[in-house]
């Protein structure tokens with residue numbers, strides 16, 4: 001592995017200034033070239049499973065902005081899809097799944113899991129050969145809790161009430177679902193690493209809707225087990241955990257799961273982020289809407305993060321994914337602000 005992948009140094013706890021920079025959802029609808037490829041692909045899942053097109057869209061933001069890291073283009077819902085669940089993406093409606101029952105959870109079968117995901121592994125292999133040597137390649141999956149919320153409700157919700165109720169009413173079935181997702185997610189990350197991913201990130205986008213006991217049981221426990229399983233095979237590959245909305249739980253999340261890097265959403269105060277940085281690298285946490293607004297809102301947000309966190313191990317990122325309405329000129333301005341900072 002080349003010495004010059006700056007993000008890997010930061011994940012080892014070293015400070016780098018200006019910090020390495022990438023954006024969650026950096027390949028997406030705010031880019032006209034993404035929309036063009038997407039039209040050629042047919043369905044969204046066709047795009048995820050077509051290595052030619054998935055490589056193409058993964059590289060688009062690297063070619064345009066020269067980010068320090070490239071994230072595999074795929075989706076967290078390919079895991080339930082590869083486990084045989086019906087998953088669709090409808091224009092303007094987001095993901096639609098067949099809601100899973102307790103009986104279907106007991107019958108989940110991963111016999112063809114890796115065969116189904118082979119196009120994703122092929123995408124990772126091709127990416128590692130095509131990317132500039134100094135660009136870090138990030139593989140990813142969804143955290144068991146977040147993936148379970150979509151499997152249970154069948155669609156996105158604002159508070160994940162269906163999954164929370166299911167967890168309380170059907171604890172045994174729910175626990176089994178989390179355990180299945182832990183094992184397959186860990187195996188999926190291991191295969192991505194073997195295909196060439198330098199770092200893996202686990203997205204727990206819905207960890208912020210849980211009470212203390214449930215956060216511990218549904219987010220921390222499963223993530224600790226994923227980290228254990230991945231490290232047992234690949235002890236030196238950094239793992240970034242992004243428990244969005246974890247608030248007061250962020251510190252114990254890192255301590256109990258053992259993640260290398262901690263993704264922070266934009267609501268985490270920078271004084272708290274500074275404290276979290278004492279235990280290792282942090283990633284974040286610009287409000288994506290500052291990037292939509294641009295101008296002073298953007299400059300102030302970037303400046304505050306760099307001032308607070310720039311002298312420690314920081315990976316500059318948004319506090320969640322970039323939104324489709326973001327002007328490209330604002331992304332260019334953000335890159336300039338971060339890279340020219342002194």
Ligand SMILES: Cc1c2[nH]c(c1CCC(=O)O)Cc1[nH]c(c(CCC(=O)O)c1C)Cc1[nH]c(c(CCC(=O)O)c1C)Cc1[nH]c(c(C)c1CCC(=O)O)C2
Pocket residue numbers: 023024025026027028029038044071072073074075076077089093094095140142146156203205321
């Ligand atoms: C919850 C979640 C999903 N997917 C993901 C998460 C976790 C991160 C987060 O909270 O945003 C993760 C994800 N989804 C996608 C990536 C690609 C890599 C990247 O560039 O970051 C990643 C890392 C592509 C995508 N995944 C999706 C799109 C847009 C669909 C399209 O192009 O038609 C992209 C580029 C679809 C998707 N996929 C998902 C939803 C809710 C949606 C619909 C919302 C939307 O439309 O933005 C599930």
